[in-house]
Amino acid sequence: MAITDKKISAETALYIYKNLMLPRRIEERMLMLLRQNKISKWFSGIGQEAVGVGVSLSSEPDDYILPMHRNLGVFTARNVPFYPLFCQLFGKADGFTQGRDRSFHFGIPEHKIIGMISHLAAMMPVADGLALAMKMRDENAVAFSFCGDGATSEGDFHEALNLAAVWKLPVVFIIENNGYGLSTPTSEQFACEHLSDRAKGYGMHGFNIDGNNIFEVMNTVGKARELALKGEPVLIEANTFRMRGHEEASGTHYVPDVLFENWAEKDPIHRFELYMESEGLFTQGELEKVTKEIDESFKEDLNKALAAPDPEFDEERELGRVYAPQPYDTPPHKDGVTYEHRFVDAIQASLRQAFEEDSKFVIMGQDIAEYGGVFKITEGFLEQFGHQRVRNTPIIESGALGAALGLALADFKPVVEMQFADFISCGFNQIVNNIAKTHYRWSPPLNITIRAPHGGGVGAGPFHSQSVEGWFMQIPGLKVVVPGTVEDAMNLMYSSLHDPNPVLFFEHKKLYRSLKAHIPDTANYEPLGKAKVRNEGSDATIITYGMGVQWALSVAESYNKKGISLEVLDLRTLLPLDKEAIRESVQKTGKVLLLQEPSLTLGPLSEISAIISEECFEWLDAPVMRCASLDMPIPHDKGLEGGYMAHSKLDKLISKLIEY
Structure with a gap:
């Protein structure tokens, strides 16, 4: 929905008003329930509704939105059903995560909403992956990714923006600058005048807007979407204010009273009401009637959710949710011609076979395209499969892994090459907190393969020779595969590529060219987990x-x-x-x-x-x-x-x- 002029019809004004008021009224009810000890935690978005609602109303149904704590308006504007939404917020069994996670830590693929994790900027590279998927499919769609001013200090923010600019992705990043990262004011968060000025450093468009003006938000988002569709990603800084604490228990004692007074006058709903009254569109009495109708619209589902059953622990069910089951349509057995392979040849052949069989496979990593990777495993892949599927990344382990998650959510089968396993530490959070836990919490199966050359014996020293596979053994949701023979290098690589779960595949560098064996030249699938x-x-x-x-x-x-x-x-x-x-x-x-x-x-x-x-x-x-x-x-x-x-x-x- 594009707003090109403030002179809008009464019908349009009412539509915008209802979308602004709905999350406000729900939240006011939630705050009452919090005081009654009926819910355990709440992250308030009061005063910030124009950002989330404005983005949602200016986007298209096929656009992905990756919201944060204070974006209830994204869910309501996208018509997410009240009952499961409230159950999610109450931690009930009928919520989107069935009690496995809280608040807005979930996604709803059918509504193109991909929820957050607590690590804030971690979802921004995921938006890159979703945007890449849409670009590769020539879809007329954009990914909108939210973060707060505090999260702009995190590495994932910078990696995501840089990758989006380099790959010319259809993505729009929105910073909700509400003045505080928990209690730390923006003056202690960054030294530049505007966060949006950072866009220039990445070669992106940057806009600094009044985030409490619904017209300015919608106009800017509309322009940003058009630019993003042309391969020109955008950074929007929406200036707003948090009228309550970081979460209710933290209070607001650290915020000067004058700020509340000043921003109360800029309340987005109050401003829009004044606009409608000044234009003669609605009277205050008519708007009060609308508010009562809004309250009635969710009352029944709210009460039903409050009475809904709490989750009951079932060990078999919970453990069964950690991994997606092995696919029924596994690749058929193939008989190949037997000849001598080196360990490195087996991995390369297995990758090539999978890429030839299924165009959903995409590989990303440093120097893997023209150069063929430092160990030459992807040598020739660029010429055979093209730039779309064989992609050099900047030096961004976390960004590449987050993008892989986005691609997997969009039904691609991403492969990420860590140049050396030692460097996987730079992407640790994406692996153990985002990739490993997402399916258990809410998502469909995630076919992600992370290749990691590891091991010593080659005199490469303490930063290129580590064996770090043990770091990941205590992370349910991951599979950790370490072949020790040429045949396993072939078949376990192929099996990892076809497993519907995230797989870390460790390849020993010393074995690459020293270990040889006569094996078939065709890889075959087998379920992982058998000694x-x-x-x-x-x-x-x-x-x-x-x-x-x-x-x-x-x-x-x-x-x-x-x-x-x-x-x-x-x-x-x-x-x-x-x-x-x-x-x-x-x-x-x-x-x-x-x-x-x-x-x-x-x-x-x-x-x-x-x-x-x-x-x-x-x-x-x-x-x-x-x-x-x-x-x-x-x-x-x-x-x-x-x-x-x-x-x-x-x-x-x-x-x-x-x-x-």
Whole structure:
């Protein structure tokens, strides 16, 4: 809905007024319920309604909106049904997250609303991904992403704006500058005159507007939408004010009274009422009647939601929600021609096969297009699949991962290459708080694959050689895959690409060009989470994964010559773990060595030790032993690195275990 002139019809004025007044009246009722202890928390948007409502009324139904705490008007203007909305706000079982999350931390795909997480600017790169999806489909639609003035200090804000500008995405970022980030005033948040001035630095359009003037908001949003559709993203700073605390419990004692007095006169609803009266469109009495009608419009659903059942904990249901089930239409088995592959070739071939079979696959990362990636895994992909599907990113791990979430929400199958696994720390929040938790909370399945070259043995030092897979084992919602053979590099890569859940796929750099095997040239799908016995044995078991598989097979071969039979169990997937395979092998041999490349303390296999102690104790003939790298950063020098690595002490520990 475009507003080109303040001279509007009575019908249009009434439509705008109802949309402004509805969230205000709902919120005033919510504040009463809060005081009655019927709801636990509330983030007030009183005084800021013109921003959310103005964006919603000026957008089209196919546009995505990514709102924040104070944007109730987005939901009401998009006609989200009252009953489930109120249930969500009350934490009831019939809410959009069924009690799994609170307030506006949810999305409604059918209404093109993608909700927030508490980390504020984290959703801004997600808007980039949604915008990219619409651009790739040639849709006439835009993504509108909200943040507050405080969130503009976060890295995701800068990464999202930069990516949008570089990729010329149809996205509009809206800053609701309400003067305070919780209690910190804007004077302590930024030193520039206007936040919108930052747009120039990214090569974007920037607008600074009166966020309490519904006409100015709608006019500007309309212009911004037209620019965004031409590939010219926009940053809008809407100046407004928070008339209540950050949330009700925080109060407003830190805000000078004069600010409340000044901004009360600029209240967006009051100003619009004065406008309608001055234009002779409605009298105060008529507007009061409209307000009563609005109150009646949601009263029944509000009372019904208050009486709705609270969530009841069902362990099987809740655990079942963490992961999307394996797809029924998995790729059929294919027989390929067998020939020698290197580890790196297998990964490349698997990726290429998936990309040839399904145009929904998109890969993003640093230097992956023309350059082919630092390990050349995507070499030739640009020429075969084009710039749309093979995309260089700026150096923005968090931004790229957030964009992947947006693409997945729009039914693409994004792949993100971390140049080195060490750099994944820069995107940690997106992985563990956004990507991992979204499906459990509210979303459809998210097919996201994150490739991460990891591991030592190549003298690359403490920032290019870490094995960080253990960081993610305690994050439900993720799958963590670490192949240790060429065949698994092929098939587990392919399986990760087709799994309907976020998968972290760790690829060992030393194995890339040193490990070779004769395998079929066609990848095949298998469900993730199954271990494999790589070497049958009876005297002791080595449980390991990744590079450890090759170490273990080598030592097993040498001990076999001594008449000692070692079983090698390759976990393959660290999350979820194949506990049954672990139990079977422990019961078979009675002695266990846990072999891992990461440092000893809280390493991935410490969890396996706990499982064995709890579930396999009666079968043990010796203490569970661990062979791991030292508790220190991995050094650069090859000699120092060799002393650090777990492999240097493997033979000694195997002998100790066998002799026990």
